[in-house]
Amino acid sequence: MCTLLSRYFTQNNYETVVADSARAGIEKFKEQKFDIVLTDYYLGEEKDGKDVLNEIKKEDPSTIVLIITAYPDIKKAIELTTSGAYEYVEKPIIPAQILSIINKAVSSRNPPPEEFLNPSSSEGSRFPEARKSY
Numbered sequence: 248m249c250t251l252l253s254r255y256f257t258q259n260n261y262e263t264v265v266a267d268s269a270r271a272g273i274e275k276f277k278e279q280k281f282d283i284v285l286t287d288y289y290l291g292e293e294k295d296g297k298d299v300l301n302e303i304k305k306e307d308p309s310t311i312v313l314i315i316t317a318y319p320d321i322k323k324a325i326e327l328t329t330s331g332a333y334e335y336v337e338k339p340i341i342p343a344q345i346l347s348i349i350n351k352a353v354s355s356r357n358p359p360p361e362e363f364l365n366p367s368s369s370e371g372s373r374f375p376e377a378r379k380s381y
Contacts (some may be wrong), residue, residue: 248342252285255342261349269294273302280307283349288316288323297327303329311352315340 253263264281266272269290276284284303288296296314303310314327317338324335333352336345 252342252345256346256349259346268292269299272299276303276310277306281310283311283313283352285313285315286329288314289318297330300327300330300332308336308357311349311356313345313348313352315345 249265253265256263261263261283264275264279266275269292272284272286273294286296286299286301290296290299296316300312300314303312303333308331311333313334313336314332315336315338316323319335319337327335329333334346334348
């Protein structure tokens, strides 16, 4: 799954780094901060997705973390999102779905310039005619 997602994101203009364990992923994050981290919840080792989330948020609270799981649990979803996960995604996953979530997260983190947010002002707008009332 990691390789598939990595290839898909690369084709959609994202740079990716893949880690084969929670420990390796956390170490890579400490060496080179990432904007977005995707992790499975059940990793089959001493650390799980919550541990990854906590470590990442401790290093950089602004990092977007998505947690993927094959074992959905509403209590866990609430716990993880209140702990800072951007999204808790159930398997099976569709790469386009994950890409859509990532694009939404990135765009919410980087809002459009002020002139696009203030429809009452056409000053500074590239398209002042779009602001006219008819």
